[in-house]
Amino acid sequence: MPAFDLVAPGTSDEAIAELRASDPGEVAVVAGGTDLLFDLDDGRITPRKVVSLRRLPWRTLDWNGPTLTVGSTLPLRELENDPELRRRIPGLYAAVRAVGSVALRHQATLGGNLGRSAPASDLVPMLLALDAEVDLVGPKGERRLSVDRFVIGSRRTALAAGELIRSVRIPEARPSAYLLQRVRPFHDISHMAVAVAFSPTDARWRVAVAGFPPRPLRFPEAEEALGGSTPGAADIARAAEALATRAPIVADKRASEEYRRQLVRPLLARAIAATRIGDR
Numbered sequence: 001m002p003a004f005d006l007v008a009p010g011t012s013d014e015a016i017a018e019l020r021a022s023d024p025g026e027v028a029v030v031a032g033g034t035d036l037l038f039d040l041d042d043g044r045i046t047p048r049k050v051v052s053l054r055r056l057p058w059r060t061l062d063w064n065g066p067t068l069t070v071g072s073t074l075p076l077r078e079l080e081n082d083p084e085l086r087r088r089i090p091g092l093y094a095a096v097r098a099v100g101s102v103a104l105r106h107q108a109t110l111g112g113n114l115g116r117s118a119p120a121s122d123l124v125p126m127l128l129a130l131d132a133e134v135d136l137v138g139p140k141g142e143r144r145l146s147v148d149r150f151v152i153g154s155r156r157t158a159l160a161a162g163e164l165i166r167s168v169r170i171p172e173a174r175p176s177a178y179l180l181q182r183v184r185p186f187h188d189i190s191h192m193a194v195a196v197a198f199s200p201t202d203a204r205w206r207v208a209v210a211g212f213p214p215r216p217l218r219f220p221e222a223e224e225a226l227g228g229s230t231p232g233a234a235d236i237a238r239a240a241e242a243l244a245t246r247a248p249i250v251a252d253k254r255a256s257e258e259y260r261r262q263l264v265r266p267l268l269a270r271a272i273a274a275t276r277i278g279d280r
C-alpha cells in the first residue's frame with residue numbers, strides 16, 4: 001500500500017478545508033475504515049492524504065419526538081444498543097444487526113455504509129423504507145437530500161467534491177421489518193433483502209428491495225398493492241407477485257435472477273407479518 005498522510009481534524013470546517021486542499025483523486029475520507037481499508041489495500045484508490053472523521057463531534061444519536069437523527073460517525077454497535085431503537089424502529093434495529101459481526105459493528109458507521117453505497121447494503125434499503133434523509137456539509141454550505149436521491153449506484157453517491165455526510169435523519173419512527181437471505185451469517189452479504197415500513201402519518205407502506213446491482217430501490221407498485229394498515233393475504237400476494245415479476249431484479253456473480261425472484265415472495269410476506277402495527 002503506498003504511503004499517505006493521515007489527518008484527523010476536530011471540526012467540520014477543518015475537515016472540509018483538508019479536503020479542499022487536495023485534488024479529489026488524491027484525498028480519501030475514512031470513518032470506521034471497514035470498507036476503505038480494502039480499497040487502499042487492493043490499490044483501488046491511492047490517496048496521498050486520508051482524512052479521518054473520528055475526532056469530529058458527529059458520534060451522536062438524538063430522538064426528537066418521532067424523529068431520529070444519527071451522526072454519521074456513530075459506530076453501528078452504539079446505534080444497535082440504543083434503548084429505544086428496537087422498540088421504535090424494529091426494522092432499522094434488524095438491519096443494523098445484519099451488518100457483519102459485533103466486532104465489525106464496533107468500527108463500521110452509518111455514514112460509511114452510505115458512502116460506500118453497496119448494492120447489498122443492509123442499511124440503505126431500510127433507510128429508503130423509512131424515507132430517511134442525509135444532511136451534508138461541504139464547501140458550499142449545508143444541504144439535505146433524501147437517501148433515494150443520495151444513493152446513485154455501487155460506489156456512486158450524490159456527494160460533491162469536498163462534501164461530507166454529517167448525519168442521517170429518520171423523520172418518523174415506523175413499525176418496520178427487515179429480512180434478508182444469505183448463505184453464511186457474519187461473512188456473506190445478502191443475496192436478496194426486503195425492508196418494509198408502515199407510516200402512521202399517511203397510513204401507507206414503503207417497500208424496498210436490495211442485494212442486486214445497481215442499488216437498493218423502492219418498489220411503489222408493491223406498496224400500492226398492500227393498501228392500508230392491515231393488508232390481507234390477497235393484498236400481500238399481489239404485492240409479492242408485482243415484486244417477483246416486475247421489479248428490476250437482475251443476476252450478478254452471487255445469485256441468479258430467477259433465484260432472487262423466487263426469494264422475494266416469502267421475504268415480503270414474512271416481513272409484512274413481522275411488522276407489528278400499534279407496537280411503537
Ligand SMILES: Cc1cc2nc3c(=O)[nH]c(=O)nc-3n(C[C@H](O)[C@H](O)[C@H](O)COP(=O)(O)OP(=O)(O)OC[C@H]3O[C@@H](n4cnc5c(N)ncnc54)[C@H](O)[C@@H]3O)c2cc1C
Pocket residue numbers: 028029030031032033034035036037053072073098099100101104107108109110111112113114115116120121122123159163164165166186187188189190
Ligand atoms: C467482513 C466485512 C463484512 C461486512 N458485512 C456487511 C454486511 O453484512 N452488510 C453491510 O451493509 N455492509 C457490510 N460490510 C461493509 C461495511 O462494513 C459497511 O459498509 C460499513 O457500514 C462501512 O462503514 P465504515 O465507517 O467502516 O466506512 P469506511 O470504510 O470508513 O468508509 C466507506 C466509504 O464511505 C466514505 N465515507 C465514510 N464516512 C463518510 C462521511 N461521513 N461522509 C462522506 N463519506 C464518507 C469513505 O470515504 C469510503 O468511501 C462488511 C465489511 C466487511 C469488511
